[in-house]
Amino acid sequence: MECGNCGTEVSSEDDFCPSCGAQFSSSATGDTSSRVSGEPESRFDIGEKGYLGIGGISGVIAFGFLPPLFGVVSIFCGVQLWRHHDKKLGGGIILFGAVALIVGMYVGAQTMQ
Ligand SMILES: [Zn+2]
Numbered sequence: 001m002e003c004g005n006c007g008t009e010v011s012s013e014d015d016f017c018p019s020c021g022a023q024f025s026s027s028a029t030g031d032t033s034s035r036v037s038g039e040p041e042s043r044f045d046i047g048e049k050g051y052l053g054i055g056g057i058s059g060v061i062a063f064g065f066l067p068p069l070f071g072v073v074s075i076f077c078g079v080q081l082w083r084h085h086d087k088k089l090g091g092g093i094i095l096f097g098a099v100a101l102i103v104g105m106y107v108g109a110q111t112m113q
Pocket of ligand 1: 008017018019020022
């Protein structure tokens with residue numbers, strides 16, 4: 001059978017689509033429209049602009065303040081952006097977050113001495 005959400009060919013025994021994660025039940029074939037209509041990851045998804053904004057701002061903050069926290073947040077937003085939205089933008093945010101993390105930690109270590 002076909003996943004109603006993304007169209008990937010899936011086994012009828014599967015409860016979840018291996019491609020997009022949409023939930024469906026093989027026992028309830030009559031009423032699947034409500035099950036597969038929503039995107040399963042939408043509640044974790046703050047959107048392309050959200051990830052870009054938070055990833056960018058966290059990256060900037062990470063240069064001067066708590067790089068292990070804000071750098072990781074920035075990288076995380078970049079990964080989400082890369083996975084779900086824009087690979088180029090996401091890759092840029094991941095790179096930016098990593099640079100901010102390294103530079104922020106380096107600067108922090110220098111100023112502590
Ligand atoms: Zn699917």
